[in-house]
């Protein structure tokens with residue numbers, strides 16, 4: 266959420282900053298800006314409302330040779346998207362970019378006004394900028410001023426700060442919002458996300474919460490909040506240029522939908538074995554005895570990650586025996602007075618590993634002494650570092666704001682965890698072997714389905730793209746698919762879409778059915794087929810515009826039937842889900858939406 270970049274070295278800073286911002290644009294894109302300093306300490310501040318492309322046009326007519334600078338692409342929290350509220354903010358001698366939220370900014374602002382500061386924007390960030398400027402008047406260095414200000418601040422932040430008094434340094438800091446420093450030859454890069462650094466350096470230092478970094482051309486020195494030095498651990502950035510490019514696809518979303526067979530193979534690799542019919546995850550840090558003792562699993566996430574937990578829970582409870590497997594929306598759970606039964610393990614599911622609500626649940630569970638395991642994609646992210654153990658899903662960079670390949674792999678990873686618990690508890694091979702076999706088959710079945718139905722989904726989208734409302738309906742393991750399908754349609758298609766359990770239709774939502782709605786109905790040829798089909802018939806009787814996605818070749822009455830030919834049975838919902846992704850993608854394209862960066866959204870929600 267919001268992107269930060271910074272550069273100090275021998276290159277012209279502006280192009281480096283703009284290219285970094287373009288890579289980070291998926292994290293927020295309602296305004297953007299850069300500030301650079303020349304060696305005399307004269308600053309050039311350029312800001313624009315809208316996308317980085319707008320800023321880029323401005324930079325083209327205001328070029329500087331400055332070799333030091335910071336930049337930002339914003340997702341508005343305090344104050345509407347506008348040039349005035351765009352970062353960097355400047356007050357006095359200070360230029361600052363910020364991700365996160367300063368909760369006590371009103372109190373700080375009131376104090377600063379008493380010291381003759383006035384404010385031009387509606388942001389909390391400008392207040393922090395003024396506070397640093399105020400403290401720097403008496404502080405020995407920018408580092409001291411930043412450290413003093415951060416001690417007074419309540420909230421979350423990733424920041425990069427420049428002062429015209431010393432154009433040879435950038436001070437960075439983090440608490441609850443990621444910040445990475447890339448180290449090159451006589452140059453240092455700053456970014457809130459590794460993708461901005463790819464191609465420049467693969468040597469990176471991940472700041473921990475509470476750390477401040479002093480960046481110069483020579484490198485970075487880390488400090489704690491009291492300005493005591495801290496050793497910086499240089500790590501290798503595991504990301505390549507290929508993974509952050511569109512590779513010939515029109516959009517990242519389509520590329521990432523198509524990548525699922527491959528990304529899923531990475532998730533499964535070395536973890537499921539159909540010769541021995543076993544499943545194993547390396548990083549759980551749990552003995553068989555500890556796995557055997559588990560009685561309750563809480564799966565926690567937001568949005569698509571929450572639905573992945575729900576989806577996996579429906580599947581795992583079919584074979585795991587006497588273990589409860591419940592999923593929770595992190596933003597709800599964090600404020601509930603929930604009890605944790607004994608022998609509970611919490612799975613913390615997050616693509617970015619930075620989602621604020623999910624992280625808050627993790628910290629609360631840790632405080633209560635619950636064992637936490639991460640199901641995370643972003644290597645080195647905060648959640649990945651805070652959990653007691655866990656699994657990386659290894660899907661590579663997910664750039665499109667709408668999450669697709671992460672969902673599929675999160676479900677698979679949680680299933681593998683469930684299989685491990687089942688194995689430890691002595692559940693027989695007979696009970697779990699079909700799940701293991703289907704996990705192994707899943708990548709090729711998804712591949713087959715995409716190839717077989719891509720064009721069909723495009724044609725379908727053409728027919729339904731003008732509708733403003735939709736119901737997505739499924740039963741049992743297809744209910745999470747309905748929820749996730751509706752979410753995709755909402756966020757990229759901007760179609761009002763609701764996911765419902767089929768059995769719930771007659772308890773209210775069936776009243777909605779009219780010619781302004783279409784209905785996506787997931788129907789699997791399994792033990793609930795007859796029940797689900799009755800729900801479809803009830804809908805049809807009320808004039809539904811039903812699109813049925815099914816694996817059966819039985820006769821089905823609907824406006825459109827998509828017949829999926831798959832060898833799967835238990836994991837068919839994951840194949841159906843890929844069709845929902847394609848459908849939402851094509852509807853978004855037909856409606857002329859910004860597919861990869863849908864309005865009002867941003868990737869990685871690091872604020873509450």
Ligand code: F6R
Pocket residue numbers: 566567568569570571614615616617618619620623666667668669752753756869870
């Ligand atoms: C939906 C989507 C969001 C995320 C949610 C959690 O397509 O992308 O709903 O799934 O914000 O994000 P992570 O997984 O990064 O915690």
